[in-house]
Amino acid sequence: MFKEFDLTDLENSKKRLEEILEDSKNKIDELLKIEEKSYKNFVKPYEEVGERLSDFITPIFHIDSVKNSEITQKVYEECLPLISNYETEVSQNDNIYRSLKVIQDKSYRSLNDIQKKVLENEIRDFELSGCHLNNEIKERLKEINLRLSELSHKFSQNLLNATNEYEMIIEDYEDVKEIPASDLEFAKFEEDGKTKYKFTLQMPSYLAYITYGSNRQRREEIYKAYSTRAPQNGKIIEEILSLKDEKVKILGFENYASYSLSTKMAKKEEEVINFLEELAKKGKDRALEEIEELKEYALKDGISDIKSFDLAYYSEKLKEEKYDIDEEYYRPYFEKTSVLNGFFSFLNKIFNVEFEEIKDAKAWDKDVLVCNIKENSKVFARIYIDLEAKKEKRGGAWMNNWHSHYVDMDGNKKLPTAYIVCNFPQSKEGVPSLLRHSDVVTLFHEMGHALHHLFSKVPEAFVSGIAGVAWDVVEFPSQFLEYFSYDKEVLKMFAKHYETGKVLDDEAIDKLIKARNFQSALSMLRQIEFALFDFKLHQKLYKTESEIQGLLDNIRDNYAVIKPPEYNKFQNGFAHIFAGGYAAGYYSYKWAEVLSADAFYMFIDSGKVFNKELAMKYKKAILEKGGSQDMDKLFYEFAQREPSVDSLLKIDGIIS
Known part of the structure; x- marks a missing residue:
């Protein structure tokens, strides 16, 4: 039913990958020899070639992030150029591109909407990869793609090394x-x-x-x-930006930002800038009030020149004074296992799914929880959950999809799998892993991504789960699920003292909910600062570290209510855009948050957050459909209206 996670022969991955890639090329060559190509005899088997490759390579790249070692780094670095070259060759294969175009033209009327979406996406992506260009230019694009893959890995490795040193x-x-x-x-x-x-x-x-x-x-x-971690990343950023600029100009785009938008829900550069600036304008007055309140509070300690390194300390003290919130009081109520079990009960209650632990399933670490997910007693997905911080684990939190849900050429249903990785406080002998409420929110967020992938009912792998979902709306389901982590009824399902079993009382929960919007405008402005920096950085070529710093300083002059010290080199650790997939797309967090807030507002307006009927409608309209339709259409199907930016500002307490 599920492939086991097994990397016992990790050292020989390069040899095995070479064999799989050779076999994949041969299969594609055979497909291209078919005279009368159709969706069934060409697109389906071509799709399965990609799934087979993903099945093999995903765990190899994943292990380097969660159990980093000299061996994982070596294997990663051996496999990366092979996979990068292969993907570039395939994406630039004019024969595949023309075959897809012929199938689209000839069979359009007989195809269903999902098949049409697959062809539309694939043809677009082939065009974006330069398959129509001459061989010399294609060769240069291949070199650029490989180098960009190497640089992003190096960026990430430098950060991990600096963190551990x-x-x-x-x-x-x-x-x-x-x-x-x-x-x-x-x-x-x-x-x-x-x-x-x-x-x-x-x-x-x-x-x-x-x-x-x-x-x-x-x-x-x-x-x-x-x-100031990883200062060597400054030069890596210069090279990344230069190569990306060269790449998109070869492909006919004015800049990387416009190239990025060609696969997103937002379509114009000014649309993104205007969206971010509108949010900043609506939030800045409130943010200035919040920072003044913090400065006044710090004066009690004789601090008249509050700095970036004081913000978390005095914010926590102020929050505790205003809401009588003591993080340490809450943590015994958020013991990791209790939180997970209660979370699973909540998901069962609103989505009719069960999580069943598989004790003998293999994983990369003894602390990884492996669960099958059932619907009406039938297993339909598997999830791997790895929550505690480890020295050999990359920082942050993420969801990684392994297998997709789809129906193969013989009509067999293939089941999806995914990993959730976090960096929560470690358990120690005699002390279990006790989470902050912010950790609980992170868990809900990453599970939102996972459910988007695992709940898919789409029969085509290319648009199943998170595949084919526009990058600026991929955060919608994760942010949507976050909101439930502040609901009283939900919290009572798992907020139980790990020693006494006592449930967190109403007063303590009310304080947590009231404190949710503490400094929400400051938080929003910080995200907008990052998003504007990212997007503007990709609107023209910034060639040197000083030019990049100048752009960031300029944005901070306009939007930051407190300036970081000069030594702060935030950009050298901005892994989302230099080692992840968010280049010219960091705005997506806010863009998607408008959808998530508006969707959650429907639950608030219904008078009950535990609205099972609405939750099942959301599951069917959004989660089960994956990337098979554009998200604006799916959102309209769910809400029966366009999303409103005001829902986000209301939920965050920025407007009333």
Whole structure:
């Protein structure tokens, strides 16, 4: 039913990949010899060639992110040029492109809407890859694509190495006295008969000190280490931007931003800029009020010049004073296993699905939870959940799709699989993994992505699950599910004290909900700063590190309510756009958030968040249809209206 995750022969992956690629090329050559090509005899088997390759390569690239080692790096670096060259060759194969065009022209009336969407997407992507260009230019594009793959991996590896190299050792208890007990316990170690505390740039550890560290100099020390990581990435960024600019100009685009929009819901550059600037304009006054409130609060401590490294510390104190919120009070109620079990119950209640742990299933680590997902007692998907921070794991949180749901040439249904990876506080002997509520929100977010992929009922792999979904709306289902992590009824399903079993009381939950919009305008402006930097960075070629810094400084002058110190090189750690898929697409988070907020508002307007009828409608209209239709059409099918930006601003408490 499901392929097991098994990389026991990882070292020989290159040889096996070479065999699979050779076989794939031969199969494509055989398909191209068919005289009377049809969707059934050409597109379906061509689609399955891609699925077979994804089945093999996804775990190899995945293991390098979750269990990074010299061996995984070596295998990744051996396989990357092979897969990059193959994909470039296929995407530039004019014979495949022309075959798809012929099938589209000849069979259009007999094709169903999903098949038409597959052909429309594939033909567009072939054109975007330059398949119509001469061989010399294609060869240059191939070189560019390979180099870009290498650079993005190097960018990510530099960040991981820099994160793992840094340690801040503290001996004076006064400097750590405000840090929550569970974080402090994890940081504590004994050396030379003394108790000492170690903080690193791993996210749980970094957040613990930057949020609760009593010593301002120490806060700046760890903030500076974090914001100056991987300075060598500055030169990598220069090369990435130069190559992307060269690539899109070869393909006939004025800049990378316009190339990026050719596959997105937003269609014009000014549409994106206007959208971001409108949000910034509506949120800036509120953000200025929020920062003034924080400055006034910091004055109590004699801080008249609040800095970036003070924001988390004083924000946490102010939030605690305003809402009587103490993160440490909540964490015993968010024990990892309890949260997961309650989360599964919630998903069962609104979507009619069950999660069943498969204890003997193989995974990359003993702490990975593997579950089959059932609907009406029938298994339809599998998920791998890896939540705790580890030294060899890349930072952040993400969902990675492995297999897609589709129906093969023989009519057999293939079942989907996905991985969820997070970096939550580690369990330690005697202390389980206790999450912050923000970790709970992250879990809901990543599960939203996973459900979008796993709930698919689409029979074509090319547009099933998240495949074929426009990048600026792919965050819609993840952000939508996030909103439920603040609902009282949902929280009571899993917010139980890990020692006493006591459910988190109404008063504590109410405080959490009220605190949700604490500094929401500041948070929104920060996201807009990142999004504008990303998008404008790709509207023309910025050639040097100083030019790139100049653009970022200019955007901060207009939109940031507090300027970071000059040494802050945020861009060198902006993995979303330089090592992920978000180049000229970071605006997607806000673009999709409009859809997610508006969809969730329908539940609020219905008078009950646990509206099963509405949830099942959402499941059928959005999740089950994957990329088989454009999201604006699917959203209209669900909501029966266009999305409104005001729903987002209302939910965030920025307008009333």
